[in-house]
Amino acid sequence: MAMPDIANSAQAQTEGTLDRVGMSNIELPLMVQTDDCAPQQVSASAELFVNLGDAQAKGIHMSRLYLQLDQLSTESELTLETLTTLLEGFIESHHELSQQAFVKFSFDYHLRRKSLISEKRGWKAYPVVIIGQLINGEFNFELQVNVPYSSTCPCSAALARQLIQDTFAQQYAEQDNIEKDEILAWLGSTQGIVATPHSQRSVVEVKVKLNADNNSFPVIELIDLIEDTLKTPVQAAVKREDEQEFARLNGQNLMFCEDAARQLQYALHPQVKFDDFWLRVNHYESLHAHDAVSITTKGIAGGYQP
Numbered sequence: 665m666a667m668p669d670i671a672n673s674a675q676a677q678t679e680g681t682l683d684r685v686g687m688s689n690i691e692l693p694l695m696v697q698t699d700d701c702a703p704q705q706v707s708a709s710a711e712l713f714v715n716l717g718d719a720q721a722k723g724i725h726m727s728r729l730y731l732q733l734d735q736l737s738t739e740s741e742l743t744l745e746t747l748t749t750l751l752e753g754f755i756e757s758h759h760e761l762s763q764q765a766f767v768k769f770s771f772d773y774h775l776r777r778k779s780l781i782s783e784k785r786g787w788k789a790y791p792v793v794i795i796g797q798l799i800n801g802e803f804n805f806e807l808q809v810n811v812p813y814s815s816t817c818p819c820s821a822a823l824a825r826q827l828i829q830d831t832f833a834q835q836y837a838e839q840d841n842i843e844k845d846e847i848l849a850w851l852g853s854t855q856g857i858v859a860t861p862h863s864q865r866s867v868v869e870v871k872v873k874l875n876a877d878n879n880s881f882p883v884i885e886l887i888d889l890i891e892d893t894l895k896t897p898v899q900a901a902v903k904r905e906d907e908q909e910f911a912r913l914n915g916q917n918l919m920f921c922e923d924a925a926r927q928l929q930y931a932l933h934p935q936v937k938f939d940d941f942w943l944r945v946n947h948y949e950s951l952h953a954h955d956a957v958s959i960t961t962k963g964i965a966g967g968y969q970p
């Protein structure tokens with residue numbers, strides 16, 4: 665006996681078109697190929713949608729979307745090319761119902777990162793989101809990465825320096841001529857750093873719109889650009905020489921959340937591969953129980969700009 669096929673045969677009780685219909689929270693292993701690197705296996709979460717453009721149709725065909733994703737996961741790898749094919753497949757398999765397709769993959773991308781000085785290496789996991797859309801024949805690809813780093817407060821550094829100066833002045837109030845060796849020893853004592861500026865783990869969330877100049881997802885390229893700009897990315901494998909270099913880099917790159925956002929804005933603007941960008945800098949303050957946040961975009965009309 666033929667099975668009932670509600671999606672095909674039934675009519676909608678209440679008619680109307682819908683912007684997005686599909687599935688969310690699909691957990692799956694995926695080989696992802698980015699930059700010019702070998703594919704890497706990730707544990708991804710996917711969202712798949714098409715629009716329902718037929719006001720009378722009961723529903724879309726969920727299984728057709730799911731099975732095309734499953735084929736990508738088991739027989740292929742995620743690249744710009746296969747994502748393009750997937751989006752085309754969603755429209756083809758819903759040709760009488762849909763003109764728009766949307767796919768979102770979220771996963772952690774693991775990278776081996778080199779220590780600052782010691783040449784050791786360790787893993788870092790970067791949250792990545794890849795979004796593909798096909799809207800009335802036009803493709804749109806977006807890449808998001810979250811990059812953690814350390815930020816040291818410039819105001820706190822200046823206040824700490826003043827306390828160090830005050831302590832030095834009090835210590836040597838009675839002495840006009842101080843020996844260089846004595847100053848050097850004082851600088852190396854706990855009094856020489858009587859106050860320390862606060863610093864905090866911080867995370868920048870960056871979204872970029874990819875244009876046709878990209879022939880792969882520039883995940884590592886974008887992460888490197890962000891880390892090279894901020895100069896204080898969090899470290900994986902750390903020996904003492906690495907920790908000392910990290911302390912130096914923090915001291916030489918003091919930043920408010922505004923400084924971090926402006927530096928990244930400056931670095932992202934000339935990147936011709938990105939038609940638009942949006943970024944949100946989060947400084948998870950150690951001075952406050954709340955966060956310091958700054959947000960900016962490339963400023964494209966009709967783009968990410970609020």
Ligand SMILES: Nc1nc2c(ncn2[C@@H]2O[C@H](COP(=O)(O)OP(=O)(O)OP(=O)(O)O)[C@@H](O)[C@H]2O)c(=O)[nH]1
Nearest residue numbers: 668669670671672685722723724725726727728729
């Ligand atoms: N459209 C829709 N389907 C749902 C929903 N929840 C579960 N499903 C199920 O998704 C299953 C797959 O739907 P289809 O893709 O139409 O399956 P099918 O008719 O076997 O596949 P085709 O022959 O390719 O149309 C059905 O059993 C639906 O009941 C929902 O909210 N909307």
